[in-house]
Amino acid sequence: MRKPDGKIVLLGDMNVGKTSLLQRYMERRFTDTVSTVGGAFYLKQWRSYNISIWDTAGTHAAVCRGYRLLTSWGSLISCVDALGPASRWREQFHGLGSMYCRGAAAVILTYDVNHTQSLLELEDRFLGLTDTARADCLFAIVGNKVDLSEDGPGESRQEGGGGPGPAGSGCAAPRLPRQVQPEDAVALYKKIIKYKMLDEKDVPAAEQMCFETSAKTGHNVDLLFETLFDMVVPVILRQRAQGPPQTVDIASYRPPARTKSGCCA
Numbered sequence: 001m002r003k004p005d006g007k008i009v010l011l012g013d014m015n016v017g018k019t020s021l022l023q024r025y026m027e028r029r030f031t032d033t034v035s036t037v038g039g040a041f042y043l044k045q046w047r048s049y050n051i052s053i054w055d056t057a058g059t060h061a062a063v064c065r066g067y068r069l070l071t072s073w074g075s076l077i078s079c080v081d082a083l084g085p086a087s088r089w090r091e092q093f094h095g096l097g098s099m100y101c102r103g104a105a106a107v108i109l110t111y112d113v114n115h116t117q118s119l120l121e122l123e124d125r126f127l128g129l130t131d132t133a134r135a136d137c138l139f140a141i142v143g144n145k146v147d148l149s150e151d152g153p154g155e156s157r158q159e160g161g162g163g164p165g166p167a168g169s170g171c172a173a174p175r176l177p178r179q180v181q182p183e184d185a186v187a188l189y190k191k192i193i194k195y196k197m198l199d200e201k202d203v204p205a206a207e208q209m210c211f212e213t214s215a216k217t218g219h220n221v222d223l224l225f226e227t228l229f230d231m232v233v234p235v236i237l238r239q240r241a242q243g244p245p246q247t248v249d250i251a252s253y254r255p256p257a258r259t260k261s262g263c264c265a
């Protein structure tokens with residue numbers, strides 16, 4: 001298998017629809033999903049480039065919230081017990097998330113437009129994971145599940161076919177009042193630019209990088225991925241021009257052969 005030329009990573013709280021978005025784009029269908037454990041990737045050929053798209057688990061935030069609940073409800077002993085595992089979880093999650101983001105050319109920060117907390121989590125928990133991404137990493141902010149909001153495009157404008165599973169079931173879910181406005185996503189994008197100490201004029205405009213999608217209907221899903229692929233190609237070319245990364249590839253690393261005279265030669 002050829003090594004991927006570039007990497008895109010999907011991050012976001014559990015249940016926001018990361019796996020469903022990726023499945024909708026790669027497999028052209030919307031099916032029941034199970035919560036992701038660890039991470040998995042698809043390879044997409046775009047023009048002459050191989051791009052890996054990583055799906056990650058959003059579980060951590062909920063696990064920590066669970067522990068927080070436990071600490072407020074439980075006995076003193078369970079509080080003390082819970083603090084240990086919660087912080088260990090946070091560390092493990094941070095390590096794993098940072099690993100998935102290492103060298104990423106683009107990160108898709110995903111939230112649910114009907115759930116404010118999922119947008120807040122992006123800044124609180126997920127943005128820090130992107131410190132290991134490329135310095136010129138692109139950021140897309142994606143509000144998913146617009147089909148569920150009162151003002152969303154919904155079933156009647158279904159794009160790309162429903163396929164088996166929930167989308168094909170024919171019964172429309174009740175509409176919800178939308179909790180996150182497009183301006184909130186634009187504000188987050190601007191915060192990210194500040195956090196990364198970038199100049200707004202050197203990065204794509206917020207309006208270009210904030211999307212509202214529905215993995216269920218397919219709304220804007222192709223637009224999201226294909227806009228990013230086009231933007232990632234120049235990043236790949238820059239990466240090639242800079243030469244191989246200055247880090248050791250553990251898989252291919254071989255220690256230098258010892259001389260017969262040993263270490264003191």
Ligand SMILES: Nc1nc2c(ncn2[C@@H]2O[C@H](COP(=O)(O)OP(=O)(O)OP(=O)(O)O)[C@@H](O)[C@H]2O)c(=O)[nH]1
Pocket residue numbers: 012013014015016017018019020021031032033034035036037056057058059144145146147148166173213214215216217
């Ligand atoms: N109505 C609607 N439901 C969606 C949409 N996207 C995902 N879902 C549903 O939301 C639930 C969670 O979707 P997933 O894709 O598994 O979410 P995830 O972000 O990958 O979750 P984790 O793997 O736990 O981090 C599933 O029941 C999906 O069917 C959408 O656009 N519209």
Ligand SMILES: [Mg+2]
Pocket residue numbers: 018019020033034035036055056057058
């Ligand atoms: Mg998932």
